[in-house]
Amino acid sequence: MAKKPRKPTAVEKKLVGVADLVIAAAEKRKDPTIAIPVRSLSNVNFNERKGLIEMGKRKQARSFFNVAMAKKFMQTVLVADALSELQRANLTTSLREIYYRTKHTIKDSHENTLDTQDESDPLIEDLEVTLTALREELHVRAENAGSIVGPVVFVDDGDRVDCTRLGKGGYSVPSIVEPEYLQIARCTADFVLLVEKGTQWNRLSEDKFWRRYNCVLLTGNGQPPRGVRRLARRLHEEKQLPVYVLVDNDPWGYYIYSVIKQGSINLAFESQRMAIPKAKFMGLSSADPEAYGLPRNVGIKLNDKDVARARELLAYTWFQKKSWQEEIKRMLSSGLKYELDALANKDFQYLTKKYLPRKLKEKDWLD
């Protein structure tokens, strides 16, 4: 597809900026240095007013003339080069392909530019935060790991996708769901239900729960990928749909909810576009086993890792609400965690027929 010279995109300009930085430094006989925002818990703040995790101001310098950083610096420039190539060719790609694209043997040596994908993945995140460009804008996609079903119609590459007519399987949420790629043509749902587990999403989809309660069912099969989070955010923002989250009752479930709601620590800068501060935690709550009469023997004992993780959550600023402290402490004191699947102990359709209807009726959720 040979195209005539076109205007470089904003992202492309940012990527070329990396080369400019090297050239300018060399001109001034200075050590080429990239300032990369620090991606760790110590450099994020919870903005209570906005309900978002925001990135702090701390940056780390990555210099070329430093033995410990020289290789990483070289790799960063290499990855920037590969990303700009994507921009020029207007292609999207995966993290793994970036790795293969940038891997080669350095001339006159038998050293590889990169040895494993573990080396290139963080560099892409580094560039995302440094250039304040989303991964989608960099044309890097993840796997399609989410599904959606319900009264919503999308236009994807010109194809109309009516999610009421896609049977039990629903529509596979693409990795990049920015408006340029995916438009929401119509949406008549009343709310979005984001389910952690594919199995429970299947249960709800099979039971046509969405038809009865007029909602959109979304799942990310575990920690929801960026596409799913971004799509939920768009439905929330553009169609004013409330978002409810249904996860297992364990520390990881809580954290999934918090990532959907406030954003993640690692990529805090994109909370602006991903987080849904008004998302509600529908369940499973540590109060549910008692409220819904789940027997103790369908619980699972918290292991040491679970307990440690729960204690970490207790310390996060965005879990400081009284209701949340109670929620987590209740789980710790019971010493048990419960999977959504455990509801099947009472009835195969307990989730569809009893649990969710009662939750919705009682407006029993955490904020």
Place this chain on the structure above:
Amino acid sequence: MEGMKSRPPAPTPKPAVPPPRATVSAVEMGARQREISVSEFFTKNRHLLGFDSPRKALLTCVKEAVDNALDACEEAGILPDVVVKVEAVANGEAPPPASQASRFRITVTDNGPGIVRQQIPPIFAKLLYGSKFHRLRMSRGQQGIGISAAGMYGQLTTGKPVQITSRTSARAPAHYFEVQIDTKKNEPRILEKKQIAWESPRGTQVTMEIEGRYQKGRASVDEYIEQTIIANSHVKLTYVPPEGETKEYARSYEQLPPAPREIKPHPYGIELGMLLKMLQDTRSHSLSGFLASDFSRVSPNVAAEICKAARLSPNARPRDVHGQAAENLYKAIQSTKIMAPPTNCLSPIGEPAILAGLYRQIKGEFYTAVTRPPAVYRGNPFVIEAGLAFGRAPEQAAQTPATKAIPLAEGEAEKDDHEVARIIRYANRVPLLYQPAACEITKAVLDTTWRNYGVAQSRGSLPAGPMVIFVHMASVWVPFTSESKEAIAEYDEIHKEITLALRECGRRLGAFLRRRERAHSEFRRRNIFELYIEEIVQSCNRLKGGRLATAKLRDQLLKMATKITGGGKTDELLGKNGSGPEGLPHSIIVTPEGVEGEVPVVAPNGAPAAEEPVAPPAAPEARAPRKTKGKATPKPRAGRKKKR
């Protein structure tokens, strides 16, 4: 389980009618009970003495004969000159190749003091006969079992007697004996004795024929000889193996180790039974006199103190102290503060001699040696010495072919070097070749955190890398785990001393490795930058759409790289302008340019140390003073000629 339901009823115990048995009366039993002679006992339990397998038996026989020869020479103040000959033999026919032979003749000849005629038969054909058991003095042999047990093993497996030729001086005649052991009585049987003409003016020659197996490698006779030479650089040894060339090990240290003194037992080291026996045997007439004269470090004052603590009269007759009184005495001794035993009974190898031994026998880049001050376990003084040889000699390193430069695929690693350190263990200068895992030395090496010294070590295993760790324990009584003297038993004091010695070696090795690393890293730094600059220039060029003045950028970056890595200074650092072993006492560093450090070897003609180094006198003051800092003297120190 079906079987559970229809299980047949448990068999009821048989009525109490025992099967008819031959009953034996006490009288009959008494008739069978009789004394067992030690020889009979060891005939049946030969593994206790190190004759478990034919291969090990061959080693044990050589070892016992050589140990005896060296002990005799050293005690008589003679620099040992030993010839070890191992030949494959066959009955009548031509001997088979050594690797297939099952019978060997071992001949060990020394230039020692010789043995007086009357003593020859009991020494070689009576178990537990010797001069070493009853005194506390450092020597290789301890019990007086070794050589006679070897002879007994030969007799048992081949039926051949032990042949001994010995001469005490050029004026005395040489005596030839053929002896066997009477295993029932533990007495020698003389098969042949005569005076013969012998070319040596003085010395002893022992010949044994035994069943054995000759195989090179770990725990072989060859390894034993080699390790013996490392720890005994004052020995001249000729080894004639059953196949291959004769090996001549020249003397590299022209001085006998100081003769160890004999000491009396230290009170802390004895047990109650021993005390009772000493009380009976003593020649003293009073208890305090007994304590003061039969033990080391017990003065009349201390003796009085002990008597008081035991509530015994200092004038009591020792023979009358028994039963509860003796036990009180024993307890009083243990609770009285007594000075540590004297340590002049020990004769450590010494740092220069260890260095000389390691340097000569093992090819490497770095050598060091440490002799610890004496310490005491259970009333027995001991000294731990450790040494280290690290790396590959420059010529060896050059030989290893450069690894093929192929780019690695994901998951592939650089060729792992699985070489781990080799431990060579010694007790009273005798190499210990068997049971490394049971030995305290091995445990101490494993317990040392070698990673602190820049050597890789995976959990619970030996440090990795081309390295030989030398550990020697010198003591009047080395606590072995068994009679075959293969492993040193566990004592906290011993473990601690070994660990301290190893740590000191490790620290010096770490200093050496860091120093070497520093020089290399500057070079590597520049290399890294140069390597990556090209990648960066190409990437920037592509980012700029191929419109970049690449040559200019490359030039600018390269100039900065040279400036940052110290320019000419790095070349100088890399240029081998001698960073000798400052601050590394008793160490040698070998580089392609030569040897740094105080090689305690001097060729007799004053030429730089080369093939046949001979040591200067080892008095500590004879060593070169430590180099002053900043002074680079890369040339070998060996050229110095010391007054003799």
